[in-house]
Amino acid sequence: MGESIVITSGKGGVGKTTTTANIGTALALLGQKVCLIDTDIGLRNLDVVLGLENRIIFNLIDVIEGRCKLQSALVKDKRFDCLHLLPAAQTSDKNEVTPKAISKLVDELKPDYDYILIDCPAGIEQGYKNAVAGADKAIVISTPEKSSVRDADRIIGLLEQEGLEFAPYLVINRIRKHMMDSGDMLTVDEIVSTLSIELLGIILDDEDVIRASHHGEPVAFQPNTKASISYRNIARRILGESVPLMSFDNDEGIMTKVKKLLGMK
Amino acid sequence: MSESSHFITMKGTNNGIVVYLDDQCSFNSLLKELEEKLQINQASGKTEITLHSQNRYLNEDQRHAIENTIDQYSELTVKSIDSYVITRDEAYDIYENTTVKTVMKTIRSGQIHEVKGDALVIGDVNPGGTVIATGNIFVLGKLRGIAHAGFDGDEGCVVAASYMHPNQIRIASKISRAPDYDVEGSPREFAFVNQSTEQIELEQLQHIQKIRPKLLDVFERGL
Numbered sequence A: 001m002g003e004s005i006v007i008t009s010g011k012g013g014v015g016k017t018t019t020t021a022n023i024g025t026a027l028a029l030l031g032q033k034v035c036l037i038d039t040d041i042g043l044r045n046l047d048v049v050l051g052l053e054n055r056i057i058f059n060l061i062d063v064i065e066g067r068c069k070l071q072s073a074l075v076k077d078k079r080f081d082c083l084h085l086l087p088a089a090q091t092s093d094k095n096e097v098t099p100k101a102i103s104k105l106v107d108e109l110k111p112d113y114d115y116i117l118i119d120c121p122a123g124i125e126q127g128y129k130n131a132v133a134g135a136d137k138a139i140v141i142s143t144p145e146k147s148s149v150r151d152a153d154r155i156i157g158l159l160e161q162e163g164l165e166f167a168p169y170l171v172i173n174r175i176r177k178h179m180m181d182s183g184d185m186l187t188v189d190e191i192v193s194t195l196s197i198e199l200l201g202i203i204l205d206d207e208d209v210i211r212a213s214h215h216g217e218p219v220a221f222q223p224n225t226k227a228s229i230s231y232r233n234i235a236r237r238i239l240g241e242s243v244p245l246m247s248f249d250n251d252e253g254i255m256t257k258v259k260k261l262l263g264m265k
Numbered sequence B: 001m002s003e004s005s006h007f008i009t010m011k012g013t014n015n016g017i018v019v020y021l022d023d024q025c026s027f028n029s030l031l032k033e034l035e036e037k038l039q040i041n042q043a044s045g046k047t048e049i050t051l052h053s054q055n056r057y058l059n060e061d062q063r064h065a066i067e068n069t070i071d072q073y074s075e076l077t078v079k080s081i082d083s084y085v086i087t088r089d090e091a092y093d094i095y096e097n098t099t100v101k102t103v104m105k106t107i108r109s110g111q112i113h114e115v116k117g118d119a120l121v122i123g124d125v126n127p128g129g130t131v132i133a134t135g136n137i138f139v140l141g142k143l144r145g146i147a148h149a150g151f152d153g154d155e156g157c158v159v160a161a162s163y164m165h166p167n168q169i170r171i172a173s174k175i176s177r178a179p180d181y182d183v184e185g186s187p188r189e190f191a192f193v194n195q196s197t198e199q200i201e202l203e204q205l206q207h208i209q210k211i212r213p214k215l216l217d218v219f220e221r222g223l
Helices: A016-029 A060-064 A097-111 A127-135 A146-162 A178-182 A186-197 A207-213 A228-240 A254-264 B025-042 B061-073 B088-096 B205-211 B217-222
Strands: A001-007 A034-038 A083-086 A115-119 A137-142 A169-175 A198-204 B008-012 B016-021 B049-051 B075-084 B102-103 B111-116 B118-122 B130-133 B137-143 B146-149 B158-163 B170-172 B174-177 B186-195 B199-204
Touching: A001 A016, A001 A060, A001 A097, A001 A127, A001 A178, A001 A198, A016 A034, A016 A083, A016 A115, A016 A137, A034 A097, A034 B118, A060 A097, A097 A115, A127 A146, A137 A146, A146 A186, A169 A186, A186 B102, A186 B186, A198 A228, A207 A228, A254 B111, A254 B130, B008 B025, B016 B205, B102 B111, B111 B118, B118 B130, B130 B137, B137 B146, B146 B158, B170 B199, B174 B199, B186 B205, B199 B205
Parallel strands: A001 A115, A001 A137, A034 A083, A034 A115, A137 A169, A169 A198, B016 B049, B049 B075, B102 B118, B111 B130, B118 B137, B130 B146, B137 B158, B146 B170
Antiparallel strands: B008 B016, B158 B186, B170 B174, B186 B199
């Protein structure tokens, strides 16, 4: 029986879709069977980030309204057999789906996959309620900006009311080391102390992420960029491994990480 | 007539004259006797008295009837009407307004935690979160949101926090907000309304006994 995880943030543009694509890819790299569900109906992006736009035939609305079977709407990833995508509809809107329908859909997928990642739309309205309905766990994405942290806090409050079995996890995206050092951005410690939930990972603001999205290749697939290592670390933590946080003190990347690993042991 | 005059007893105490009203007779005979007594003994000068209805519950109308009778036939003024009994609702209100309501969670952005009586928050109040209490507010954590103490208008209430860095503090109808420039919070402080400046001020928590010595005297605000 698989586990469903919703990836949400409240605020738009903090990297929910990118994170969903990359954690999905990283989990697939680790040999897990993963299904990604895009619930951002009317504004679908997940397929684009994964480079699967051209392969979509049916979508989530088609499945819910009974126009096709669930299996035929799933798009197989071009890199892995074990990574599937259930795309959102581009022509409908969020009010055509009910939380109950999504919840049923996720339950149907659970026996076939290890992880089901649900990409949530921005906001706290119908789309959010739909996305959260089917989730066992939640990952909240925030950037080190005050507005983003405020919205993440709000979302965590709403998730707590939702009565999930586990407290939500936190991923901090778009970290700029020099701005944190100069005090122009919230630091990781400040964010964690404000939101007081478990930190699942941090991701540096990296041009590689943008470049990879542009080419429809999730960055997690690359062997040694900082962002890809961060995403793969998050995936390992989801699987229950204990992986220390990546250091970003200098630009040596992997060497620094190795040193830190040794230093910690 | 004079043999019926045992429903009303007067006693001098340290707190002035207390008039005990019998609680076994009917209300009408009580009122009648009060009327007669007042007519016979015309008290001279203005004297304050306290009425005590003992185990009889007097409703609003009955209180008015007694007060009107006294007004009509004498110069006496009624300081207060005491009783051994109150209604369940009144008792519940007093209980609600004088007890500490503890919650163990983080009050997050957009959440409003509203209580009657004192609020004790074990956890942080995050920016955008609100705590409202009719009594005092104590935060065992960081207060970074909004705290509104004395919601029903009691300016004697305080807001105390392990770490004070609020968006706003409101006490009764007074509001104070954080300055526009960036400020660091400070540990162990409390906010109160300074009676002379009529403004909300912050002070180190150790001075609370000096500034609000009767903070925990629940019957000060309960009754």
